[in-house]
Amino acid sequence: MHSPSTSPVFEEVACALRSAGCVFAEEEARLLLAEASSPTGLARNVQRRVEGVPLEHILGWAKFAGRRVLVEPGVFVPRRRTELLVNEARALLPDGLEPTLPVVVDLCCGSGAVGAALLHQVPLVELHAADIDPAAVRCARRNVVPLGGQVHAGDLFDALPSVLRGRVQVLVVNAPYVPTEAIRTMPPEARLYEPVVSLDGGPDGLDFHRRVAAGARGWLAPGGHLLIETSQRQAAGTSAILAAAGFRTRTVRSEELDGTVVVGRAVVPCVMG
Structure with missing residues (x-):
């Protein structure tokens, strides 16, 4: 599921993340949208992030030293x-x-x-x-x-x-x-x-x-x-x-x-x- 950063879906996700106190709400919204396989999955992941689950645990990876590193929950x-x-x-x-x-x-x-x-x-x-x-x-x-x-x-x-x-x-x-x-x-x-x-x-x-x-x-x-x-x-x-x-x-x-x-x-x- 891919949505441009000017779409209503992007704005809705970014707004939810900003309200939850995410400093880099727009960047996180782009990543969540890019990784989402369905609207249901996107909604679930946005809710998890709003609840405080680390973005990296949701995505399954972290950017480190210019590369992706796999990161599991916990x-x-x-x-x-x-x-x-x-x-x-x-x-x-x-x-x-x-x-x-x-x-x-x-x-x-x-x-x-x-x-x-x-x-x-x-x-x-x-x-x-x-x-x-x-x-x-x-x-x-x-x-x-x-x-x-x-x-x-x-x-x-x-x-x-x-x-x-x-x-x-x-x-x-x-x-x-x-x-x-x-x-x-x-x-x-x-x-x-x-x-x-x-x-x-x-x-x-x-x-x-x-x-x-x-x-x-x-x-x-x-x-x-x-x-x-x-x-x-x-x-x-x-x-x-x-x-x-x-x-x-x-x-x-x-x-x-x-x-x-x-x-x-x-x-x-x-x-x-």
Whole structure:
């Protein structure tokens, strides 16, 4: 079912979305109209959106890093700000052929959006993604496996094959970093329709950053990098956690993407002769 953006149907849908508080009502109306297979289906999807269901869960996909990523109901929706994590990881990967494929790990992968984006941009990597949530793992496999990556289920590093120890060149992490008390202030589409496990980062939002920093060095290759998405407000805390765990850190901020990433490289201890 396709309707031009000047049609009465479009205006009716856009008006309903605007009244529900959708900031990008016209753009969402176009997408809902383009994806609708029947007037009944369109009406049902508009009502779901008005009720607060994330648009991406209704469409079944999210636009991320210039491509469509499959997103199932109950799975964390990839945000545009996370494209900064992809950009910074991509900059650390080689452009040419290497004797062995560089190993990249997408930890707390959710839908697998970051790993899939990296595989599109740098196909010659050995990519592993992992998440503890069964729905996320199932969704990530749909996005990552067709591109040649692998997806594992489990809690942080426990999910990874032991053969990866000491071999990971780039470890990207978009772990939950919303402070527990702040979850109740989030928009309903996140608070009600995305799993709490993908949002709750503990009292200060940095519990997972502490756990990742504590375990990462044993998995990284010499000269390997750990990249963690964080918020602008929490960046100093994330950086301090990595520094205390033996990483040399730098913080990258993109105003355009509204994204913040802390990049850490393990400091090699000096050996006195």
